Amino acid sequence: MTSLRLGVLKGDGIGPEIVPAAIAVAEAALRKASTSVEWVPLPVGLAAIRDHGSALPPATVSALEGLDGWVMGPHDSAAYPAEHRAVLNPSGFLRKHFDLYANIRPARTFRNVPARVTHADLVIVRENTEGFYADRNTFEGTGEFMPTADVAITMGVFSRPRIERIAREAFTLARTRRRHVTIVHKANVLRATAFFRDICREVAAGIPDVTVDDAHVDAMAAHLVRRPGDFDVIVTENMFGDILSDLAGELTGSLGLAASINASNRVAMAQAAHGSAPDIAGRGIANPSAMMLSVAWLLDWAAERHGDARLRDAGARMAMAVERTLGLEIFTADLGGHVTTAAFTRAVIAQIFPE
Numbered sequence: 001m002t003s004l005r006l007g008v009l010k011g012d013g014i015g016p017e018i019v020p021a022a023i024a025v026a027e028a029a030l031r032k033a034s035t036s037v038e039w040v041p042l043p044v045g046l047a048a049i050r051d052h053g054s055a056l057p058p059a060t061v062s063a064l065e066g067l068d069g070w071v072m073g074p075h076d077s078a079a080y081p082a083e084h085r086a087v088l089n090p091s092g093f094l095r096k097h098f099d100l101y102a103n104i105r106p107a108r109t110f111r112n113v114p115a116r117v118t119h120a121d122l123v124i125v126r127e128n129t130e131g132f133y134a135d136r137n138t139f140e141g142t143g144e145f146m147p148t149a150d151v152a153i154t155m156g157v158f159s160r161p162r163i164e165r166i167a168r169e170a171f172t173l174a175r176t177r178r179r180h181v182t183i184v185h186k187a188n189v190l191r192a193t194a195f196f197r198d199i200c201r202e203v204a205a206g207i208p209d210v211t212v213d214d215a216h217v218d219a220m221a222a223h224l225v226r227r228p229g230d231f232d233v234i235v236t237e238n239m240f241g242d243i244l245s246d247l248a249g250e251l252t253g254s255l256g257l258a259a260s261i262n263a264s265n266r267v268a269m270a271q272a273a274h275g276s277a278p279d280i281a282g283r284g285i286a287n288p289s290a291m292m293l294s295v296a297w298l299l300d301w302a303a304e305r306h307g308d309a310r311l312r313d314a315g316a317r318m319a320m321a322v323e324r325t326l327g328l329e330i331f332t333a334d335l336g337g338h339v340t341t342a343a344f345t346r347a348v349i350a351q352i353f354p355e
């Protein structure tokens with residue numbers, strides 16, 4: 001039996017609908033795989049502001065320190081009272097505090113789900129702690145400032161150890177897939193990204209069973225539209241990764257299908273790539289697929305870390321059950337269907353435990 005302990009942070013908007021749905025499916029998959037996880041509910045977001053005076057109470061952060069990872073619902077920080085908006089939002093804080101350096105975002109097409117491209121099954125591995133994101137690349141303050149009212153200056157940071165670890169993450173992942181990595185940069189004009197590419201290539205040299213190529217980010221945007229099926233793992237710096245993963249997500253289907261995890265060497269946070277969708281919150285119609293697939297990915301990540309075959313089995317069963325449910329055209333409203341979050345969740349569980 002695994003002794004995995006995972007936090008459950010429901011978040012705002014549709015979070016309290018999709019997070020419990022994902023946990024219910026995880027529970028079924030874990031049971032089927034003859035294993036279990038201890039789930040630890042923790043307050044975050046608007047409910048935490050109401051009950052504890054902070055969107056991310058210190059008690060939540062210290063509880064997370066003792067866990068193996070957590071499931072994070074979306075947060076609607078734009079709706080927080082002004083004093084709570086002034087501080088780093090909960091997932092930004094957690095990414096920084098726990099050094100969640102790898103933002104792993106799969107993008108794939110599903111049978112029978114309408115998409116803009118016919119086939120894709122790729123994963124974007126995005127460096128999450130520096131690069132062209134000025135808000136997170138300084139020890140104090142941000143790398144963005146305005147020397148006059150008419151000039152804004154922003155700074156990018158690229159450092160060898162951080163590039164090496166994200167490259168290792170990408171190559172290790174590729175070994176579990178189709179063994180190909182594409183490094184994305186803009187080496188012709190941004191020398192720092194040539195540095196990124198070159199260090200990734202150094203890491204690649206030590207992993208000869210994975211093939212590697214590289215592409216300029218602008219060309220990559222075109223390649224993703226034209227031939228997304230040719231890519232397996234894509235590794236890139238922070239902002240390029242953010243933009244390309246939205247593009248890849250949009251090409252392969254709805255936002256409601258876009259999963260992600262944020263991982264350090266020690267812990268990982270499962271988080272759907274979409275936001276809190278306040279426009280549909282509370283109506284029971286949100287698509288929980290992205291959240292379910294994120295939790296499946298988290299179980300798989302933990303399985304890899306702990307060498308736990310049952311956990312891996314549970315993660316695979318979860319992902320397969322979502323895929324089969326979508327394949328049956330059981331769709332929530334965002335995919336053009338009429339099925340509620342609860343009915344979709346029941347259908348996914350039925351794929352794990354058929355009648």
Ligand code: ATP
Binds near residue numbers: 256279280
């Ligand atoms: P954020 O800035 O937090 O990303 P946003 O409003 O830009 O917020 P989302 O909250 O992701 O982005 O919502 C964008 C649109 O996609 C909304 O119309 C929302 O209802 C829809 N949407 C997002 N996630 C889902 C989901 N899981 N199921 C159904 N619709 C969704």
